[in-house]
Amino acid sequence: MRNKADLIIYLTIAFGGAWLAAIPLWNQGLQSASLPLSLAALQVAPTLGVLAVWLVTALRRAPAARxxxxxxxxxxxxxPRRTIRYVAATWVGIPVLIAAVIAVSALLGVFPTDLSGLSGYRQAFAQGTHATAAVGTLTxxxxxxxxxxxxxxxxxxGWRGxxxxxxxxxxxxxxxxxxxxIWGLWHxxxxxxxxxxxxxxxxAVLPxxxxxxxxGAVLGWLxxxxxxxxxAVIGHGVLNAVVPTMYLVVSAAGRLPDPLLGGVFGAVGLLAFGVLGWALARVRPAVP
Structure with a gap:
């Protein structure tokens, strides 16, 4: 695992920074107005860990920045051309997979949707969050x-890089x-x-x-x-952006998917991403 001290430095800062960032949420709950700021600070912690290792490493042997x-x-x-192709494929493929997961969950009865009345969308519109719902387009x-x-x-x-x-x-x-x-426990x-x-x-820690x-199997393979x-950055960004948007647009107002079975974070989503990660590793080795 190369230099274990580097791993200890990285993990200490990544985990410590996450807990520090979440202090307001533990005091005020997930509905706190500070949630966006806490999430942003939490996501920066792994990068701070990488930078800390870089600084310590530079003191020992001064590695070139490149x-x-x-x-x-x-x-x-x-x-670079292959990397750009994978970026594009990820940008398109993961939203398609998310849509498929929601569709299967709806068919299984563990994700209440309202495609005809769009009651979830209309409720969001009435509450002033229609701008969020409106981004459910390709653009x-x-x-x-x-x-x-x-x-x-x-x-x-931090995690994949x-x-x-x-x-x-x-x-x-x-x-x-x-x-x-490790990534899961960091959350x-x-x-x-x-x-x-x-x-x-x-x-919720377990699921x-x-x-x-x-x-992580999919992002790690990429x-x-x-x-x-x-x-992997684009794949992670797609998940963070598209999941709440699709949920908001297709869900029935006031009803949520079964947290352990339906949707991206339930059993259907776990199975979909697990199969994809396994298939990628089997069809094309991770190391070209």
Whole structure:
């Protein structure tokens, strides 16, 4: 795992920063007005961890900035054209997968939708959040993903850019599993409050860690396949932007999907991303 001290520094700052960022939420709850600021600060913590390792490493052996950028995936890899193709495929493919997950969940009766009356959309419009609902178009997906990818980068440079390659001595499967579990547990300051799983309380840690593991398999494959963190950044940004938008547009007003079964964060979503991660690794090895 290369230098264990580097891993300790990174994980200490990433986890410590996440808990510090979440202090207002523990005092005021997830409905706090400080939620957007806390989320932004939390997502920056992994990047601060990478920068801290860089500074400590520079004191020891002064690595070239270009070498550090390549090692942590800031470049477009050995084949920029291939990386750009994967960015485009991710930008299109993940929204399609999210839509499929919602459709299957609706057919199974674990995601209440209202496509004919659009009651969820109309309720959002009445409450003054229609601008959010209106971005459920192709143009909106592009624009909102760009904005969401800015904060997603704060996580991805840490988890996929820095951490994942350093876990590869565990083997591909071991590195994907370990990085996914760590990433999931890093969200504990939020998930212990029930984040993404209304009514589940602290138990939300378990399903969301599983979710991070299967999604991490897809994002990790993109990172290793291209040698670049940017496809994973876009993939993460798409998830953060498109999931709430699609939920808002298609859901029945006042009704939520079954938190453990329906939607992207339930069993249907876990199965979809798990199968995708497995298929990618089987059809095309992560390392070209």
């Amino acid at each position: 070498q550090w950028a390549r090692l942590t995936g800031l470049t477009f890899g050995d084949s 909106g997906i592009v624009v909102t993903t760009l904005f969401a990818s800015v904060t997603a980068f704060g996580e991805e440079w 820095f951490l994942l390659p350093r876990l590869l001595p565990l083997g591909y499967g071991g590195a994907i599993l370990a990085s996914g579990l 504990a300051p939020l998930t212990l409050l029930g984040w993404n799983y209304p009514g589940l309380g602290p138990w 969301f860690t599983a979710f991070c593991t299967v999604v 990172r290793l396949r291209t040698g670049s963190v940017w496809p």
